[in-house]
Amino acid sequence: MTMMKTLLTAAAGLxxxxxxxxxxxxxxxxxxxxxxxxxxxSAYNGAQRWAEETGGDYAEVELTSEAQREQALRRFAxxxxxxxVMTGFAFGNALAExxxxxxxxxxxxxxxxVEEPNxxxxxxxxxxxxxxxxxxxxxxxxxxxxxxxxxxxxxxxRKFACGYVQGVKAVDGDAEVIQNMTGTTPAAWNDPxxxxxxxxAQISQGADVIYHAAGGxxxxxxxxxxxxxxxxxxxxxxxxxLHPGDVLTSMVKRxxxxxxxxxxxxxxxxxxxxxxxxxxxxxxxxxxxxxADLVSExxxxxxxxxxxxxxxxxLKVHDYMSDNNxxxx
Amino acid sequence: xxxxxxxxxxxxxVRLATPLLLACLAGLFSERAGIFDIGLEGKMxxxxxxxxxxxxxTGSVWIGLLAGIAASVLLSVLHGLASITFRGNQLISAVAIxxxxxxxxxxxxxxxxxxxxxxxxxIGGARFEPVTLPLAETLAPVPVLGxxxxxxxxxxxxxxxxxxxxxxxxxxxxWRTRFGLRLRAVGENPAAVDxxxxxxxxMRYGAVVICGVLCGIAGAYLATGLQAGFVxxxxxxxxxxxxxxxIFAKWRPWHALGATLLFGLLQAVAVRYQxxxxxxxxxxxxVMDALPYVLTVVILAGFVGKAIxxxxxxxxxxxxx
Numbered sequence: 001m002t003m004m005k006t007l008l009t010a011a012a013g014l015x016x017x018x019x020x021x022x023x024x025x026x027x028x029x030x031x032x033x034x035x036x037x038x039x040x041x042s043a044y045n046g047a048q049r050w051a052e053e054t055g056g057d058y059a060e061v062e063l064t065s066e067a068q069r070e071q072a073l074r075r076f077a078x079x080x081x082x083x084x085v086m087t088g089f090a091f092g093n094a095l096a097e098x099x100x101x102x103x104x105x106x107x108x109x110x111x112x113x114v115e116e117p118n119x120x121x122x123x124x125x126x127x128x129x130x131x132x133x134x135x136x137x138x139x140x141x142x143x144x145x146x147x148x149x150x151x152x153x154x155x156x157x158r159k160f161a162c163g164y165v166q167g168v169k170a171v172d173g174d175a176e177v178i179q180n181m182t183g184t185t186p187a188a189w190n191d192p193x194x195x196x197x198x199x200x201a202q203i204s205q206g207a208d209v210i211y212h213a214a215g216g217x218x219x220x221x222x223x224x225x226x227x228x229x230x231x232x233x234x235x236x237x238x239x240x241x242l243h244p245g246d247v248l249t250s251m252v253k254r255x256x257x258x259x260x261x262x263x264x265x266x267x268x269x270x271x272x273x274x275x276x277x278x279x280x281x282x283x284x285x286x287x288x289x290x291x292a293d294l295v296s297e298x299x300x301x302x303x304x305x306x307x308x309x310x311x312x313x314x315l316k317v318h319d320y321m322s323d324n325n326x327x328x329x
Numbered sequence: 330x331x332x333x334x335x336x337x338x339x340x341x342x343v344r345l346a347t348p349l350l351l352a353c354l355a356g357l358f359s360e361r362a363g364i365f366d367i368g369l370e371g372k373m374x375x376x377x378x379x380x381x382x383x384x385x386x387t388g389s390v391w392i393g394l395l396a397g398i399a400a401s402v403l404l405s406v407l408h409g410l411a412s413i414t415f416r417g418n419q420l421i422s423a424v425a426i427x428x429x430x431x432x433x434x435x436x437x438x439x440x441x442x443x444x445x446x447x448x449x450x451x452i453g454g455a456r457f458e459p460v461t462l463p464l465a466e467t468l469a470p471v472p473v474l475g476x477x478x479x480x481x482x483x484x485x486x487x488x489x490x491x492x493x494x495x496x497x498x499x500x501x502x503x504w505r506t507r508f509g510l511r512l513r514a515v516g517e518n519p520a521a522v523d524x525x526x527x528x529x530x531x532m533r534y535g536a537v538v539i540c541g542v543l544c545g546i547a548g549a550y551l552a553t554g555l556q557a558g559f560v561x562x563x564x565x566x567x568x569x570x571x572x573x574x575x576i577f578a579k580w581r582p583w584h585a586l587g588a589t590l591l592f593g594l595l596q597a598v599a600v601r602y603q604x605x606x607x608x609x610x611x612x613x614x615x616v617m618d619a620l621p622y623v624l625t626v627v628i629l630a631g632f633v634g635k636a637i638x639x640x641x642x643x644x645x646x647x648x649x650x
Binding site for chain 1: 334337341344345348439443444445446447450551555556557558560561562563565566596597600601603614615618
């Protein structure tokens with residue numbers, strides 16, 4: 001038994017030193033899974049881009065339960081992976097536990113702020129991207145009424161809504177924005193049936209462009225918008241392809257860029273809070289062959305102009321989460 | 330609120346009430362026969378998933394519907410096996426079914442489609458299209474009645490009309506046929522039924538299978554009628570609201586129709602109006618979402634008549650000790 005233990009310890013030590021020498025980065029996907037057509041897949045694409053460009057290798061794991069968060073973090077840290085990138089705010093607590101135990105390992109968390117000396121917290125300026133799609137919605141609307149459908153009623157989603165309304169009002173001060181939240185429990189992220197009903201209700205009130213920030217509920221929103229012949233706007237990843245010709249654009253969060261940059265930095269990853277906004281390509285709107293006919297050159301020009309002004313700091317989009325208040329309705 | 334808005338809210342009510350109604354009637358059959366079933370949610374979810382998947386593979390929504398019903402019946406029989414044959418605890422067996430469905434659907438969907446636990450969007454014949462009733466277009470200009478007919482009565486999928494037809498059918502089966510009398514008797518006093526030489530086990534299995542069929546239709550309606558595909562956990566608690574409606578209706582079919590329409594109306598109003606301003610008093614949308622449960626508690630507490638469940642409900646039948 002003692003012999004066995006010694007052997008095991010030696011083996012573990014060997015593995016540890018070998019891992020440390022290689023210092024492969026690691027990527028942990030959240031419960032949504034690697035191919036979720038959204039957030040996690042975007043992270044995967046970023047990691048793949050890094051791997052192709054550098055010829056490097058990275059370790060990865062797809063979580064299947066809440067309990068594995070801390071376990072996965074510790075395993076990669078013990079293994080000598082550096083940096084360790086994780087996708088999703090849900091890692092917040094686990095990372096705050098684990099990070100102090102491995103001061104020599106760098107961590108990067110997306111969509112959440114963890115204040116530890118060896119953690120990079122990447123947050124996105126969703127309000128800036130939402131402002132741009134709000135402008136496009138106002139320009140594409142014939143009725144002067146547009147809609148917003150949020151998932152669960154939390155400050156992050158109000159941040160989307162507030163940026164969107166500001167963008168709409170910037171184009172058309174008289175435009176009306178109908179806002180609905182799907183619910184107040186996590187079930188609100190996965191209720192496409194209710195998403196559909198809200199969409200139909202908004203359409204009957206005159207909305208002809210509807211932006212969703214509602215996760216799985218949003219599939220119902222985009223579906224109903226397409227069925228009823230109005231335009232939808234996707235969120236997080238490029239959802240234009242879901243209903244070609246019926247999705248005006250998508251507000252994209254470049255999670256792939258965040259992952260790519262963190263992996264590129266390697267051991268020298270700068271810690272602290274990193275804000276991904278329009279200025280550094282963190283958010284934006286999607287333009288591809290599926291919505292090329294919907295976005296006129298004039299529309300694109302004015303949105304790009306606004307994007308430049310936001311990026312340079314000339315135009316300030318109010319962030320709902322800065323004071324839990326929105327200046328426009 | 331103008332007339333057209335009212336019609337739109339009522340139209341939305343019918344769409345939202347239909348899955349509740351089907352699940353509620355499913356629970357009615359099962360519980361009238363003495364088998365409590367809080368697994369309506371899981372059965373609907375499984376049916377929603379399988380109907381969407383099969384409809385996607387075959388391109389036929391009808392084959393999808395059959396697959397959904399088959400999946401739901403299979404879970405029903407599993408529940409029956411645990412609670413009738415092996416006399417297990419009916420609540421625990423049903424909770425297990427809910428967990429099983431929540432996990433299995435996402436797991437299989439991921440293995441088949443690799444889209445993060447959802448099915449691809451259904452197109453064309455793979456989903457139920459709204460049915461336009463005869464003369465809907467011609468009658469539309471008629472004042473008042475015209476819009477009611479063309480907007481509210483017409484333009485739903487076939488499953489909505491099927492669900493509504495199930496209400497009188499359920500009443501007729503349970504109160505006007507020998508099978509129905511025996512089924513209700515099994516839920517009240519199984520020993521008496523047994524003495525009369527009728528198989529209690531057989532009757533109860535019959536009831537849970539009917540329950541499975543109705544849940545299957547409800548799930549298929551969610552995924553292929555209201556939506557164009559399955560998304561994980563898409564039933565979003567409708568099975569539990571249906572149970573609340575069943576208690577609210579005091580285990581009677583016509584009352585079930587009323588209860589589910591009322592709950593559907595509350596949801597439709599919540600969807601349409603975020604906050605309702607009643608002359609100075611603002612009712613937040615959360616009140617509307619919670620009202621079905623609050624009403625059920627009020628009923629259970631005995632403020633509005635008494636809700637008496639079938640007497641032998643929840644008790645496995647033991648022939649001889």
